[in-house]
Amino acid sequence: QKEVEQNSGPLSVPEGAIASLNCTYSDRGSQSFFWYRQYSGKSPELIMFIYSNGDKEDGRFTAQLNKASQYVSLLIRDSQPSDSATYLCAVNRGAGGTSYGKLTFGQGTILTVHP
Amino acid sequence: NAGVMQNPRHLVRRRGQEARLRCSPMKGHSHVYWYRQLPEEGLKFMVYLQKENIIDESGMPKERFSAEFPKEGPSILRIQQVVRGDSAAYFCASSPPVRPDEAFFGQGTRLTVV
Numbered sequence: 001q002k003e004v005e006q007n008s009g010p011l012s013v014p015e016g017a018i019a020s021l022n023c024t025y026s027d028r029g030s031q032s033f034f035w036y037r038q039y040s041g042k043s044p045e046l047i048m049f050i051y052s053n054g055d056k057e058d059g060r061f062t063a064q065l066n067k068a069s070q071y072v073s074l075l076i077r078d079s080q081p082s083d084s085a086t087y088l089c090a091v092n093r094g095a096g097g098t099s100y101g102k103l104t105f106g107q108g109t110i111l112t113v114h115p
Numbered sequence: 116n117a118g119v120m121q122n123p124r125h126l127v128r129r130r131g132q133e134a135r136l137r138c139s140p141m142k143g144h145s146h147v148y149w150y151r152q153l154p155e156e157g158l159k160f161m162v163y164l165q166k167e168n169i170i171d172e173s174g175m176p177k178e179r180f181s182a183e184f185p186k187e188g189p190s191i192l193r194i195q196q197v198v199r200g201d202s203a204a205y206f207c208a209s210s211p212p213v214r215p216d217e218a219f220f221g222q223g224t225r226l227t228v229v
Contacts, residue, residue, distance in 0.1 A: 101218030
């Protein structure tokens with residue numbers, strides 16, 4: 001079993017729709033969770049992080065965390081063609097200031113938003 | 116505030132040569148990480164350094180790879196006697212002391228071994 005699993009996609013959604021990206025993780029000791037966006041040939045860009053169960057919203061992005069189910073998701077509302085990229089889920093065993101940036105990444109989900 | 120700076124952006128080496136990849140963290144960041152992204156694979160952690168100290172090298176191959184973060188100057192990832200399998204994108208990331216788990220990535224160095 002992979003430590004962090006994502007559906008590789010591609011996930012195709014029409015412009016203006018909600019894109020839902022999912023991620024599961026195996027290590028129950030994981031405490032902090034991150035979503036990165038990576039355009040083809042570019043570096044990963046941090047877009048969201050979440051530490052507590054529940055939802056966290058930032059603009060068009062909402063991260064959802066359920067530690068009991070070992071599940072984290074990213075919702076993108078009003079999807080735009082510029083959102084087309086690979087979305088990487090990453091987990092970290094520590095929480096906030098007690099850990100460091102040793103991240104375990106999933107394989108990424110390719111998202112395509114078509115006009 | 117400049118981001119994480121890596122150079123070179125592209126590096127071509129013949130088999131058996133040495134590759135040196137450089138990384139300057141964001142201003143105010145004291146934690147540096149190196150990750151490797153192989154074709155068709157995800158990002159894999161290699162090593163975590165602070166100034167003059169290797170904190171965690173659990174992801175580094177046992178041979179040919181080394182990393183340093185000297186008191187002055189950038190962090191260096193060194194690959195000796197490169198082989199074709201070393202061809203990958205190598206990303207450096209840094210994080211601030213107050214939020215060491217929030218890693219910001221540089222543009223990467225794409226190494227091609229011919």
